[in-house]
Amino acid sequence: MIEVRGVHKAFGPMRVLRGVDLDVVDGETLVVLGSSGGGKSVLLKVIAGLLDPDAGAVRVDGRPRESLASLRGAGAPGTARFAYLFQGAALFDSLSVGDNVSFALRRRGGMDPGRLRAVAEERLAWVGLRGVHDKMPAELSGGMRKRVGLARAIAADPAFVLYDEPTTGLDPISSDAIADLILSLQARLGSTSIVVTHDMALAFKVGDRLCLLHEGRIHARAPREEFRALDDAVVQQFIHGRAQGPIQFL
Amino acid sequence: MSAARGARGAALAFLEETGRLAEFTRDLLAETAAFLASPRRSLRLDGGVLMDQLERIGTSSVPVVLVTALFTGMVLALQAGLTLEVKLKGVTQFMGRTVALPFLRELGPVLTGLIVAGRVGSAIAAELGTMAVTEQVDALKTLGTPPLRYLGVPRLLACVAMLPVLTALADVVGLFGGYVVASLVLGLPANVYWGDVPQMVTAGDFGSGLLKTAVFGAIIAVVCTYQGFGTTGGAEGVGRATTRAVVWSSILILVGDYFLTALMGLVL
Numbered sequence: 001m002i003e004v005r006g007v008h009k010a011f012g013p014m015r016v017l018r019g020v021d022l023d024v025v026d027g028e029t030l031v032v033l034g035s036s037g038g039g040k041s042v043l044l045k046v047i048a049g050l051l052d053p054d055a056g057a058v059r060v061d062g063r064p065r066e067s068l069a070s071l072r073g074a075g076a077p078g079t080a081r082f083a084y085l086f087q088g089a090a091l092f093d094s095l096s097v098g099d100n101v102s103f104a105l106r107r108r109g110g111m112d113p114g115r116l117r118a119v120a121e122e123r124l125a126w127v128g129l130r131g132v133h134d135k136m137p138a139e140l141s142g143g144m145r146k147r148v149g150l151a152r153a154i155a156a157d158p159a160f161v162l163y164d165e166p167t168t169g170l171d172p173i174s175s176d177a178i179a180d181l182i183l184s185l186q187a188r189l190g191s192t193s194i195v196v197t198h199d200m201a202l203a204f205k206v207g208d209r210l211c212l213l214h215e216g217r218i219h220a221r222a223p224r225e226e227f228r229a230l231d232d233a234v235v236q237q238f239i240h241g242r243a244q245g246p247i248q249f250l
Numbered sequence: 251m252s253a254a255r256g257a258r259g260a261a262l263a264f265l266e267e268t269g270r271l272a273e274f275t276r277d278l279l280a281e282t283a284a285f286l287a288s289p290r291r292s293l294r295l296d297g298g299v300l301m302d303q304l305e306r307i308g309t310s311s312v313p314v315v316l317v318t319a320l321f322t323g324m325v326l327a328l329q330a331g332l333t334l335e336v337k338l339k340g341v342t343q344f345m346g347r348t349v350a351l352p353f354l355r356e357l358g359p360v361l362t363g364l365i366v367a368g369r370v371g372s373a374i375a376a377e378l379g380t381m382a383v384t385e386q387v388d389a390l391k392t393l394g395t396p397p398l399r400y401l402g403v404p405r406l407l408a409c410v411a412m413l414p415v416l417t418a419l420a421d422v423v424g425l426f427g428g429y430v431v432a433s434l435v436l437g438l439p440a441n442v443y444w445g446d447v448p449q450m451v452t453a454g455d456f457g458s459g460l461l462k463t464a465v466f467g468a469i470i471a472v473v474c475t476y477q478g479f480g481t482t483g484g485a486e487g488v489g490r491a492t493t494r495a496v497v498w499s500s501i502l503i504l505v506g507d508y509f510l511t512a513l514m515g516l517v518l
């Protein structure tokens with residue numbers, strides 16, 4: 001269970017998060033929608049501990065989540081249970097694809113190279129990639145990098161998975177495959193997920209509940225079908241992707 | 251009035267920056283101590299990364315360090331030859347010490363430090379800076395690996411270990427360069443040149459130089475990893491961080507050299 005309470009975060013004069021409250025219950029997938037630059041990535045980073053909030057708190061299973069804001073922080077084994085898919089994939093470009101995927105397992109120790117390779121190949125196959133184990137990240141397309149990032153995030157069987165725009169830059173078929181993957185991971189690992197996305201097809205396919213981040217707060221939240229029918233101008237503008245409406249496009 | 255306020259702001263910013271650097275240095279040293287004291291399994295885990303850094307920082311710097319040392323030794327001998335022969339009327343039997351003393355005590359260590367700061371320090375800052383702006387540093391944390399341990403410690407250890415080695419090589423090659431010029435250009439017999447070195451030069455001259463470069467290595471690693479980790483603002487930010495890293499490590503090497511020399515003068 002993830003509880004976000006009254007989280008504020010500003011960068012200089014720019015107040016990005018202005019009191020976010022959010023609960024994610026065990027086993028569910030929560031989709032966070034919101035306009036570009038609205039602070040969705042910042043919210044995910046606050047939840048993962050990569051950024052400390054200026055005010056408010058994040059609790060995981062009833063305890064304050066560990067801060068990863070300092071360069072020394074990285075969690076004792078057992079506490080680093082957030083898997084994070086970065087918006088830009090953030091692959092280690094000095095390591096091969098396979099070494100990226102098995103990174104956390106290798107650091108944890110106790111697995112021989114053959115086993116590590118087998119796990120990496122398996123996770124890569126889950127995200128629909130074969131024959132890339134020994135390539136370098138620079139040799140991959142943007143969409144492939146994103147999928148490798150996903151394979152890396154889920155390699156160590158995480159309890160919580162944070163997806164930052166998992167389908168951006170993918171074709172519709174790969175996007176749908178990623179949606180299936182998120183669903184199957186949830187079934188397989190029983191993980192709790194937060195998915196940040198602009199992709200309505202993905203949002204309505206994987207989201208048990210959806211919410212909309214608007215002007216630094218959670219503007220609306222509802223279970224999937226109710227969300228679609230919400231009588232709210234901002235939500236409807238977003239779902240239907242209209243430039244005209246309460247959300248101003250600058 | 252506003253100029254005074256500007257100066258005050260700049261001074262405050264400088265103090266703040268110094269404080270952050272001090273804090274970073276403390277953290278990096280603490281991580282390094284923890285690494286060195288950690289069980290064998292974890293040493294094995296990071297051993298590969300450390301070897302890689304030793305290679306990148308040490309071995310691959312050898313050619314440029316040697317060329318620099320060779321020509322510095324040669325020009326030192328040439329200058330010494332001109333001075334000893336023309337101005338002091340033929341006391342060329344002191345050639346050996348005239349090259350060896352400044353080279354072992356100052357030129358070898360400082361030049362090696364500056365070259366490594368430019369060559370390796372810029373690479374460290376650019377690499378870590380790129381990792382920071384592309385969120386690879388954040389990714390490390392989410393994968394359960396402290397960036398300071400995984401990226402900082404191997405670079406610090408490699409710099410501290412390799413600079414004295416590079417300097418020792420530079421010393422040997424520099425003296426040899428001096429000898430080449432002394433014998434070929436000035437016609438000095440080998441036994442006069444080499445025979446003069448032990449007259450004035452002690453193991454302490456050699457050792458104090460190596461000791462200083464170990465500190466220079468630490469300066470380079472700390473300043474350049476600090477700049478790298480602190481990088482923001484995309485490709486332009488990486489460029490800025492790299493420049494700052496080289497400028498500050500070079501300045502700190504020169505300033506540090508003075509105070510280290512003064513300190514060793516008191517102690518030794």
Ligand SMILES: Nc1ncnc2c1ncn2[C@@H]1O[C@H](COP(=O)(O)OP(=O)(O)OP(=O)(O)O)[C@@H](O)[C@H]1O
Pocket residue numbers: 011014016034035036037038039040041042043087
């Ligand atoms: N480290 C940072 N320093 C300064 N400003 C930041 C930082 N991170 C984010 N911001 C700012 O916070 C705002 C929200 O950024 P964020 O990346 O969370 O947007 P987003 O909702 O994820 O947008 P997108 O959908 O385009 O990814 C932006 O205006 C951005 O410029």
Ligand SMILES: [Mg+2]
Pocket residue numbers: 040041042087164
């Ligand atoms: Mg984002």
